[in-house]
Amino acid sequence: MIRPEALLCPRPEGLYCAPGDFFVDPVRPVTRAVVTHGHADHARAGHGTVIATPQTLAIMAERYGADFAGSVQPVPYGQSVGRDGVDVTLVPAGHVLGSAQAVVAWKGLTMVVSGDYKRRRDPTCPPFEPVPCDVFISEATFGLPVFRHPDDGHEIAKLLRSVQQFPERSHLVGAYALGKAQRIIALLREAGWDRTIYVHGALDRLNHLYEKHGVALGPLAPATSTTKQDFAGQIIIAPPGALADRWSRRFPDPVLAFASGWMQVRARARQRGVELPLVISDHADWDELTATVDELRPGELWITHGREEALLRWAQLHDIKARALALVGYEDETED
Amino acid sequence: MRAFAELLDRLSLTASRNAKLVLLRDHFANAPDPDRGWALAALTGDLVFDAAKPAFIRKAVEARMDPVLFGWSYDYVGDLAETVALVWPARPGANREPELSEVVDALRGASRAEVQRLIEGWLDALDATGRWALLKLMTGGLRIGVSARLAKTAVAAVGPVEVSEVEEVWHALAPPYDDLFAWLEGRSARPTADAPGRFRPVMLAQAIDEAVDFGKLDPADYAAEWKWDGIRVQAVSEGGVRRLYTRTGDDISRTFPDVIEALDFDGALDGELLVLREDGMASFADLQQRLNRKSVTDKMLADFPAGIRAYDLLSDGGQDTRALPFAQRRGRLEAFVGALKTSRIDLSPIQPFATWEELAAQRRQPPPGDPALAEGLMLKRWDSVYEAGRPKGPWFKWKRDPFLIDAVLMYAQRGHGKRSSFYSDYTFGVWSEAVDGSRVLTPVGKAYFGFTDEELKEIDKYVRDHTVDRYGPVRAVRADVRQGLVFEVAFEGLQRSTRHKSGVAMRFPRISRIRWDKPAGEADELATLERMLAQMEGR
Structure with missing residues (x-):
């Protein structure tokens, strides 16, 4: 059996596949890149060739312009691309629209790079598909036992109840522009909120892109108006940075909500002045991370980024060989 | 438990x-009995458990x-x-999931060993928010920024009735307050307030508007008293029950055994709690040594002897005197206090005056002795009845002018x-x-009001334009001899403080003016504050 390090190994640019000559989610410009999903820390501009799902390529083009890479190679879910005996298959990761795990197979060895993933249902993208493998390379953004995300329906109900309790105030929900914002909108629609949802200008293009890819978001309108009172009783979605920005002054006494896994910890909410934390994350929580490893039972667990020490400890206690790659440059769902 | 936890x-x-009031009111209006009553008791501090020590909880989770x-x-x-x-x-x-009332019943009835077994079962059944609320409840002290008074105000809104009506009956009630909710919802008559030693809702004063009010008021209609710098209390002694309450009805008897011992009468006094020594009253800083203490030592009782300066009489030998005019109450108060054989209770004297101008001069230049430490004056209409709340007209407070200092914005x-x-x-x-002889800025206080919304926008812009550093939600603003924003800061007094780098702490500081025109280098020196402090202490 070949050593897994011969197939994939950490380099300063990111995880490198020598026999196939490509990087996965490189943080610097490289000749060939496999990109798992469109978040800026995983999908950067300036590579020679980018291999990704058509949705991820569309997101990159929307964010960086059509010339974001020398060339692109769209690989739909379930399909493979091969070179020099190395096969790369993209499989749904359940993180955001287009997000994929990279399944890398070579000479009978299978390694899965999870990218960022979650296990629970998301109306805006297909669910994570577990792939049996020799090495599972996992993220660990929420790799600490305190992160256990509640049911998102419960969190949305909390928001709607607050809207009912405070009809004279507006509810301003901070959500990342790619993925979280659209998921919140879709979840609100599922919960029966069919009124116009107001959105910050920074979300427009990605909202359109989601709709073009078949994710219905219902009536949306820009959060601009001449009178404050127009927003009383309304829900407004904005990128997190805008919550405490001067932009937010246009709303009547807003209830600041923030949809993020970090909101699980009260002190985090307090620090940001969040009055209504919504614990909704696009990442696997502690239970999902450990259950996934338990389900796959890989020969080895590698951890790319996040809080790896706790997941390492857990793997040790469960007799799973594990190592931390300590890749730098991935700061998904950081504070701002 | 779920609704309480989410609240x-x-x-x-x-x-x-x-x-907060909306959240509380909705809960009290919608949660079932007796859960809402237990919630109210938990919030007012009338339901405190120490069923589980932190060490036990830690052991349970580590197992x-x-x-x-x-x-x-x-x-x-x-x-x-x-x-x-x-x-x-x-x-x-x-x-x-357990209901709040089940948890309360079990905690009140079960033995410690049984409780510990129950706790694990409850933690298994609840979600994270429920577990958090349960643990807060069991380890004592919710600490969620809700005062007993706020909880009572919210419960009054269920009626709606005035919060003073709830306060009036409060001390005759016991958790889970079924009778209170029944009354508020019109299902039964108002619960009786006739509990000996109960609290009477206090009468508060309006701040006087010098420009408007004096033109309309006849000095002959009003009595003037000094506004003492302590805390407002109500001392009640009825049928062997002695209680000392704050102005919001919190029972602070346990902290002041010396005062309780002196309540050798039958009645209810309204007055100021002060540290009273043989040579007169001490500063507020001394009184602070006695406030918010869980236990009191003999040394503290000796060093900071507390007493009451009485200014009203609410009940006299079983008779409710609140409906009498102030002039009559005052007469009875003088006789009442005169008959007491304690030095811990004295009378707040009436300050005679003929015209508003004369009184204004006394306010500017108080006579020596205790009035020099007063916060200003109180004006009370001779014919005013004792009315709960803050009615407009019968009572005014006329505070002394604040101290002023020019300081430079730093953070x-x-x-x-x-x-x-x-x-x-x-x-x-x-x-x-x-140390090296250079001039540096030393922080002396913090303020977050006193300016208009328009001024706030201007200061906010100034801060953003002159930021030199950031620490999370805090920005350091450029502040040196050449560049800086000067605030005229108003405050009520100064105290020595070891917790502040400057060695002084301001009472009630606020921004009184923004001195866009003033060069930062011309702001005040720390020495000026030290002189003010010495003056206040030396009186």
Whole structure:
């Protein structure tokens, strides 16, 4: 059996596949890149060739312009691309629209790079598909036992109840522009909120892109108006940075909500002045991370980024060989 | 339990008083009996458990999960109840979630060993928010920024009735307050308030508007008294029950055994709690040594002897005197206090005057002795009845002019709620001399009001344009001899403080003017504050 390090190994640019000559989610410009999903820390501009799902390529083009890479190679879910005996298959990761795990197979060895993933249902993208493998390379953004995300329906109900309790105030929900914002909108629609949802200008293009890819978001309108009172009783979605920005002054006494896994910890909410934390994350929580490893039972667990020490400890206690790659440059769902 | 837990969860992150009232009122209006009553008792501090010590909870969780992982989790979160609530590895097959009343009944009835077994079952059945609320409740002290008074105000809104009506009956009630809710919802008559030793809702004064009010008021209609710088209390002694209450009805008897011992009468006095020595009253700083203490030592009782300066009589030998005019109450008060054989209770004297001008001169230049330490004057209409709340007209407070100092803005912090997009909390400093002889700014206080919304926008812009450093929600603002924003800061007094780098602490500081025109180098020196402090102490 070949050593897994011969197939994939950490380099300063990111995880490198020598026999196939490509990087996965490189943080610097490289000749060939496999990109798992469109978040800026995983999908950067300036590579020679980018291999990704058509949705991820569309997101990159929307964010960086059509010339974001020398060339692109769209690989739909379930399909493979091969070179020099190395096969790369993209499989749904359940993180955001287009997000994929990279399944890398070579000479009978299978390694899965999870990218960022979650296990629970998301109306805006297909669910994570577990792939049996020799090495599972996992993220660990929420790799600490305190992160256990509640049911998102419960969190949305909390928001709607607050809207009912405070009809004279507006509810301003901070959500990342790619993925979280659209998921919140879709979840609100599922919960029966069919009124116009107001959105910050920074979300427009990605909202359109989601709709073009078949994710219905219902009536949306820009959060601009001449009178404050127009927003009383309304829900407004904005990128997190805008919550405490001067932009937010246009709303009547807003209830600041923030949809993020970090909101699980009260002190985090307090620090940001969040009055209504919504614990909704696009990442696997502690239970999902450990259950996934338990389900796959890989020969080895590698951890790319996040809080790896706790997941390492857990793997040790469960007799799973594990190592931390300590890749730098991935700061998904950081504070701002 | 779920509704109560979600209420606590929201309250813990809600800063606005109005928003808290809405959350509380909705809960009291919608939660079933007796759960809502127990919730009210928990919030007013009338339901305190120490059923589980932190050590027990920690042991319980470590029996179920790797202590190393728990340790890392606790380090990350920083709060034991919250950490355990989040990480608790629930065993499957738990019963349904307990109701708040079930938890309360069990905690009140069960033995310690039984309780510990029950707790684990409850933690298994609840979600993270429920576990957090349960642990807060069991380890004593919710600490979610809701005062007993606020909880009572919210409960009054269920009626709606005035909060003073709830306060009037409060001390005759016991959790879970079925009779209170029945009355508020019109299902029964008002519960009796005739409990010996009960609290009477207090009468408060309006601030006088010198420009408007004096033109309309006849000095002959009003009595003047000094406004003493202590805390407002009500001392009640009836049928062997002795109680000392704050103005919001919190029972502080336990903290002041010396005062309780002196309540050798039958009646209810309204007055000021002060540290009273043979040579007169002491400063507020001395009184602070006695406030908010769980236990009192003999040394503290000797060093800071407390007493009451009485200014009204609410009950006299079983007769409710509140409907009598102030002139009559005052006469009875003088006789009442005159008959007492204690030095711990004295009479707040009436300050005679003929014209408003004459009184204004006395306010500017108080006579020597205790009045020099007063916060200003009180005006009370001779014919006023004692009326709960803050009626407009019968009583006025006329505070002494505040102290003023020019200080330089040093740090600005983001506000909360409505102000979260503004840098609205300001730390300011005055000049002092560093070891090397250079002039440096030393922070002397913090203020977050006193300016208009328009001015707030201008200061916010100034802060953003002159930021030199950032620490989370705080920005350091350029402040040196050549560049800096000067605030005229108003405050009520100064105290020595070892907790402040400057050695002084301001009471009630606020921004009185923004001195856009004043060069930062011309702001005041620390020495000026030290002189003011020496004057206040030397009186």
